[in-house]
Amino acid sequence: MSDAGARKRARGGGGAARRAERTSVVVETAKFIERNIPNFEVLTEEALQIIEHNAETVLEEIGVNFVNNPGALKRWADAGADIDGERVRIPRGLARELCKTAPSQFTQHARNPERNVVIGGKNLVLAPVYGPPFVRDNEGGRRYATMEDFRKFVKLGQMSKWLHHSGGTVCEPTDIPVNKRHLDMLHAHMTLSDKPFMGSVTEPSRAQDSVDMCEILFGKDFVQNNTVMTSLININSPLTFDDVMMGSLEVYAANNQACIVSPFIVGGAMAPVSVAGTLTQVLAEVLAGIAYSQLIRKGAPVIFGAFVTSIDMNSGAPTFGTPEAAHITYGAGQLARRLNLPYRSAGSFCGSKLPDAQAAYETANTLNMGLQAGVNFMLHACGWLEGGLVSSFEKFVMDADQLGALHHFAKGVSIDANGQAMDAIREVGPGGHYLGCAHTQANFKSAFWRSELLDYKPFETWSEEGARDTATLAAARVKKLLDTYVQPQMDPAIAEGLAGYVANKKASMSDAFS
């Protein structure tokens, strides 16, 4: 990707006075990353072959469970698997063969076509944190998330240049009944952002609601012929596919919508404590899950997912940004590429309770690894705190700023005449300096990535301005982005249709909070 690919965001909505004030605000969204750098690979060819062989052994001899899902057992039996109760044993090679009909890359459409993303190949699409029941901000501390928090995160995502995707459950709006909150969440993504988003997976009926709402937003024909959602289907590791997740996958795959088929692993708890053992189980699980998606609909878009972290064996707490999680993430990327499938992993992972140095070390370790591991879809790319229990407003903008560095690193090195800069070296010569030379003048604006958040000021200036740490600077940026947020325009008929759908659905059910 190049900065030239960054595109100005269409503005709309709001009163005339506010609009006039906002004309100075230019909100850009960068194009998804197209890597011009190699992938980093930790596994040898021999190691890859052993892991692939062992994964087939796991599927053939141990098998996987499809729980409470007679339809799935029937499909597997028809495909040639051996069924014993809920256990599905898959003959060597069958799952891999079934995976071949899954596309190696696909386009997820956004309502603003300029925000479409292509998932797979050398691309990297960045999406925000998913799932936390709590939020934290500098002023209010840690508390249960609400729908108002959710909307703020969607707005921050819309305003974040380096974020390509609006995500899904950016936090759990715990003030909305469980059986209705997916409607409000989808409505927020659809109306407050024009970036692509994720569908609900908490019940198959909610996946169907997601498809129905997309048909209002995009048109029924468009949805049937195009992918407009990428949704997160977790595998209940080890080796278990529950009926809720598989029921949602069935809805999405049948409608040609994308699913991330993703083992959810804290190493040592849901998988072996060893890297190769974990990769074996991850591969077996993904092969079974993606094969099943192709039994639902050949060619349904899917992503090879791997949420993997390590465990603190002293306390049982999950740990993030660790070297073993990195080994697994790099290795799983190699396995995904050998299957010719898009790959999801990594994110702004950390275990810290605060957006402090621990959070940043762990996050930077993981973000860099994600880029270099060849990840194609990075969920949780910003905003993750406290092991995923908390969506942090400050960390959201801190991480989102760092994503700019990933974009620039992925560009690789230009070796054209301007990049070689021989004229500059001749012009300056021994003992000179380059600040004023012609080459510097011509290139300085685009030469170096520059954070829009971090402090680059002299010590004295920084002290006079209050000696602010990163979290304090981030709190100011959160406020600025929300203050300058402008809602993207929407056809009033569509807006009305979506509001009506949500209202009718909500009216059709009594509230449920569990």
Add this chain to the structure above:
Amino acid sequence: MSDAGARKRARGGGGAARRAERTSVVVETAKFIERNIPNFEVLTEEALQIIEHNAETVLEEIGVNFVNNPGALKRWADAGADIDGERVRIPRGLARELCKTAPSQFTQHARNPERNVVIGGKNLVLAPVYGPPFVRDNEGGRRYATMEDFRKFVKLGQMSKWLHHSGGTVCEPTDIPVNKRHLDMLHAHMTLSDKPFMGSVTEPSRAQDSVDMCEILFGKDFVQNNTVMTSLININSPLTFDDVMMGSLEVYAANNQACIVSPFIVGGAMAPVSVAGTLTQVLAEVLAGIAYSQLIRKGAPVIFGAFVTSIDMNSGAPTFGTPEAAHITYGAGQLARRLNLPYRSAGSFCGSKLPDAQAAYETANTLNMGLQAGVNFMLHACGWLEGGLVSSFEKFVMDADQLGALHHFAKGVSIDANGQAMDAIREVGPGGHYLGCAHTQANFKSAFWRSELLDYKPFETWSEEGARDTATLAAARVKKLLDTYVQPQMDPAIAEGLAGYVANKKASMSDAFS
């Protein structure tokens, strides 16, 4: 490297009561890293050849300046270079040819042979921050560094498991006269640590003092036949070799002591704003500097150095942890390996004023890059703050803790039967958990790297304990390490000899503070 390679530190010194109390303190030093992972490479073969060609063009057509150094001009003329005033133009291929006598790796000896390091090949040796005139700690804030601070940093280095090297100017002891402080600094490294260290480079006579003191510590014959110091020779980029640095290099090379020949570059100021242009200049400078070291003494140990960072073109401030600095660091590693020379770059770089999230993002970006770029000697691996103006006590232990993650990542992935863990996957099966299985029990202690600093506690426990951020936890760790520090034993005759040398030298000069 493996943890099995970590070795207990010999204890000695101190009163009997204190010694008894301290027997519970086990201080280990890990062996230097021996990588079992590949290097990450951003430059294509074509790009490398262009840069190498251009660097020779720079040496041949533009040349380099050897300032105030008639001896150097004479040596270059004798070697076949074209001399014009202080300008040295080096015929294409000559510098590269001269570099061939430099060793591809060498051993730097420590007074404790268990702390010897091998610099080059697939190894990575980690050394602390070098050069800051200020220190910062949580209690006292930012202030000029003193000799007492210097000693504390040496003690922290001795107590840091993942640090292999005691470094050099861990901070500038500004309370000691400029012409005498190198004596106190060397004395501190020699007596308070048993890890390898660096010599003085601020005057050729001080380099000679460093050699003289090493002859007391190691014995005269040993020093002439072995490398016991690795010292930092900065090039005055662009393309200028000043007489102080070259004079020190002459002393060290003549005595078979190692020098890091290191361009010091803030991109856009001391080198072109482009990555390929900067790499061209870096290569030209290193070729000239290392060739010169071999004119002093064929086979003198040297390191291909590259201190490179980017600049904030809005303010002129140097910026750290940026993607362009990463490109240069990765590329310079490729160039160094093609010269078959050890490589120095990276470190715990950051621009932040505080050990906060900015510091940790920037540092983690740079530490990971350093490992993956194939760096063999990483100066500044811990403790760097505020663009190198400040040595931070808290950041020293924070970074030193993260260096453990580098060690574990560098081990790569084990693919033996235990690593494959097929028995564990069979034992646990679908829907089970691995916490209690035999494989987990057998491996949990060594399976995952575990920070000794970061917070892994549940939110409630963490809150009850004061909701401490990373810097606060680090301050406690600084105190603990200094409280449990034990001075390594030394032959009293050597201790007396060193103290006498320092006293005599100091008495021979009046104080100079500039």
